[in-house]
Amino acid sequence: MTDVHAPQSQPESAAAEDEAARSFALDQTGTAEGGSGTTSPPPAANAGWLRWGWRQLTSMRTALVLLFLLALGSIPGSVLPQQGSDAGAVQQYYASHPSLAPLLNHLGLFNVFAAPWFAAIYLLLFASLVGCVVPRTFRLVGAARTPPPRAPRNLARLPHSSTYSSALPPDAAVAGAAAILGGQRFRLRRSESDAKDHWVSAEKGYLREVGNLLFHLSLLGVLLSIAAGGLFGYKADKLLVQGQSFSDTVSALDEFHPGRLVSGDDLAPFSVTLNNFTANYIDSGESRGQPSNFDASVSYTSSPGAKPGTYHIRINDPLSVDSLKVYLIGHGYAPEFKVTGADGKVAYEEATPFIPANTGTFESDGVVKVPDASLGFMGVFEPTAFSANGTLTSIFPAADAPAVSLIGYYGNLGMNDGVPQSVYQLDTSGMTKLSGSPHLLTPGQTWQLPNGKGSITFVGVKQWVSLAITYDPGQVPALVCGILALAGLLLSFFVRRRRVFVRAVPAASGAGSVVTVGGLTRSDASGGFEEEFAELAAEIASAEPGNNSELPGA
Amino acid sequence: MFKAKRRTVVTVTAAAAVLLGGALAATLLTSGSSTASATNMVEYQAGQRPLAPNLTGKSLTGTSLNLSSYRGKVVVLNFWGSWCSPCRDEAALFAGLSQQDAPKGVVFLGDDVGDTPANALAFTSSQRITYPSFNDPGYAVVAQISQVVPVHDTPTTVVIDKTGHVVGTIIGAATYSELTTLLRDAAVTQ
Numbered sequence: 001m002t003d004v005h006a007p008q009s010q011p012e013s014a015a016a017e018d019e020a021a022r023s024f025a026l027d028q029t030g031t032a033e034g035g036s037g038t039t040s041p042p043p044a045a046n047a048g049w050l051r052w053g054w055r056q057l058t059s060m061r062t063a064l065v066l067l068f069l070l071a072l073g074s075i076p077g078s079v080l081p082q083q084g085s086d087a088g089a090v091q092q093y094y095a096s097h098p099s100l101a102p103l104l105n106h107l108g109l110f111n112v113f114a115a116p117w118f119a120a121i122y123l124l125l126f127a128s129l130v131g132c133v134v135p136r137t138f139r140l141v142g143a144a145r146t147p148p149p150r151a152p153r154n155l156a157r158l159p160h161s162s163t164y165s166s167a168l169p170p171d172a173a174v175a176g177a178a179a180i181l182g183g184q185r186f187r188l189r190r191s192e193s194d195a196k197d198h199w200v201s202a203e204k205g206y207l208r209e210v211g212n213l214l215f216h217l218s219l220l221g222v223l224l225s226i227a228a229g230g231l232f233g234y235k236a237d238k239l240l241v242q243g244q245s246f247s248d249t250v251s252a253l254d255e256f257h258p259g260r261l262v263s264g265d266d267l268a269p270f271s272v273t274l275n276n277f278t279a280n281y282i283d284s285g286e287s288r289g290q291p292s293n294f295d296a297s298v299s300y301t302s303s304p305g306a307k308p309g310t311y312h313i314r315i316n317d318p319l320s321v322d323s324l325k326v327y328l329i330g331h332g333y334a335p336e337f338k339v340t341g342a343d344g345k346v347a348y349e350e351a352t353p354f355i356p357a358n359t360g361t362f363e364s365d366g367v368v369k370v371p372d373a374s375l376g377f378m379g380v381f382e383p384t385a386f387s388a389n390g391t392l393t394s395i396f397p398a399a400d401a402p403a404v405s406l407i408g409y410y411g412n413l414g415m416n417d418g419v420p421q422s423v424y425q426l427d428t429s430g431m432t433k434l435s436g437s438p439h440l441l442t443p444g445q446t447w448q449l450p451n452g453k454g455s456i457t458f459v460g461v462k463q464w465v466s467l468a469i470t471y472d473p474g475q476v477p478a479l480v481c482g483i484l485a486l487a488g489l490l491l492s493f494f495v496r497r498r499r500v501f502v503r504a505v506p507a508a509s510g511a512g513s514v515v516t517v518g519g520l521t522r523s524d525a526s527g528g529f530e531e532e533f534a535e536l537a538a539e540i541a542s543a544e545p546g547n548n549s550e551l552p553g554a
Numbered sequence: 555m556f557k558a559k560r561r562t563v564v565t566v567t568a569a570a571a572v573l574l575g576g577a578l579a580a581t582l583l584t585s586g587s588s589t590a591s592a593t594n595m596v597e598y599q600a601g602q603r604p605l606a607p608n609l610t611g612k613s614l615t616g617t618s619l620n621l622s623s624y625r626g627k628v629v630v631l632n633f634w635g636s637w638c639s640p641c642r643d644e645a646a647l648f649a650g651l652s653q654q655d656a657p658k659g660v661v662f663l664g665d666d667v668g669d670t671p672a673n674a675l676a677f678t679s680s681q682r683i684t685y686p687s688f689n690d691p692g693y694a695v696v697a698q699i700s701q702v703v704p705v706h707d708t709p710t711t712v713v714i715d716k717t718g719h720v721v722g723t724i725i726g727a728a729t730y731s732e733l734t735t736l737l738r739d740a741a742v743t744q
Contacts, residue, residue, distance in 0.1 A: 021640060250707070271692060348673050349673065372680040418643030
């Protein structure tokens, strides 16, 4: 996809450089690259069209456009409420935007990351990357194995060059230079031993191609990891009241979002019990009422009958069990009620989760459904109740002075007709109100319902937590690939491919030779080759006296 | 050169737009037809019936319950909760059949999930259900049987033959015909 070489043009030395830089430009000779693929016009024949289409798809430009679209397509996913993460917020959006919401839903904007158009973008991007990276991999491997090109004729016309005269004959001078270049881990190519022409080509910086290769392969690895996570992973939510436990089965979960290749039978058979939950709040100062700590103390078993363990789940400190993670994502209050029917028998006894309506004060709403006594209650729970001007409100999120205000109903709750109901909603269409105004209860208090319909006791307050269970097998590989991609990118940015040529011709005087050293690099963005070349040329030239001493009389 | 480049950008953008448009059309066409939640009966052929695990636990009144103690009888195992509307819908059928089929060696057993014993006993009393149920607030019994047959929804009904093998399951509220079909086939043991 990426060609990290910067184009460089120096017209006056174009001829020499063209030859010397021939396989530097490897990445531009390939059709998958931005260069040649884009300049050729669309062909007429059908097979040609397919070929042209494939080239377009695998061009860097298309990949960038798709990457941009992917980013653009993710925006609604973060701006609009999403079905997968917060179904309640989607419902609220429907309520507040009755005409816009169905349209957005049709466009898949409430479930962006599962929408076909979003899938189209990343599948095209994937195809584009694969189509680019795979052929490129072979070319890069080939490039890494080819020897440097032949030395150009006129080294003086290269961007960097220097000339010195040597007392040695041309072949010995070139051999000396080759020894020095070889000592500096340049890859060498020598002129044929019987040729009149004496030169050596040296090239360094193949690590750049390795980095390039690593980057592309890692990018592919990231995509594969994400795909694996999407196919084999799953997400689930579960609300758990203090003292309750649950086993990881589909019917026990409140929400279950399996990957494409996950069935309900694939769930890890762990179970979790919420022993205790504490939320601490700052009780003075400017940030009064802000939470300072959450701690869900749980015990768990990784499979039925396994040895139980305990853990404290905190924010950003999930429980790891069976290679999946259990996060704490929410909490609230569950007032405990005991309801007796008209016959005096207990018909309901349960800590009933109420949903926070105000996340600052934790004023919460909930319903109590007692179908077997034909009773239903709508309640508002105040953790720290405060009554002003006849209005009940909460002034602190902790349950310091809990109270619940209830409106009672008697009649048919509509639960016998088989249509599933939300446990957070009371269908009062078949019911009559028991009293005009709400009835306030504090823990331990009982409301004797009018007309002998029974009673309701506010027993006490428990807390609940909302747990998110995630299994993402692609998470660790994606991280590793991401790090490798970054490493590859850095390598390809900071390592330069550079070539040094040395050519020696017999001196005009007949004795010794004139040696020309030429240097060429591409994309010398960070600079430094000029100095490196100067040092190298000086080293090659200064090696001469040592050689001289082997040839007395010269 | 510049012209050719611009042409390519236009072409690529157009191609992407066409593909995205197609995907969008697919979204609009398919999003309306994805609800199919009719009851769902699965039946295993004789010889391929999975062996039910031995489910153990406490009943709603605190006594011990043990599935293997019903070996030799056909067991109808119903997963339910007092909070579950479809469970109320099918309750009368279960109450009636459990009494009618008792002389034929058919035993009914419940598994009360996500519930409290008080709520559940109010349910069984008002629905006139007399057979015992596991007290299973944390879905532990569901987890045990899920290793053999899927119990992915509440209610689910599992019919087990005299040898302890699963004849079939009904996911969602059971109907008379579904239940009698499984009971009839349960009589044919492998």
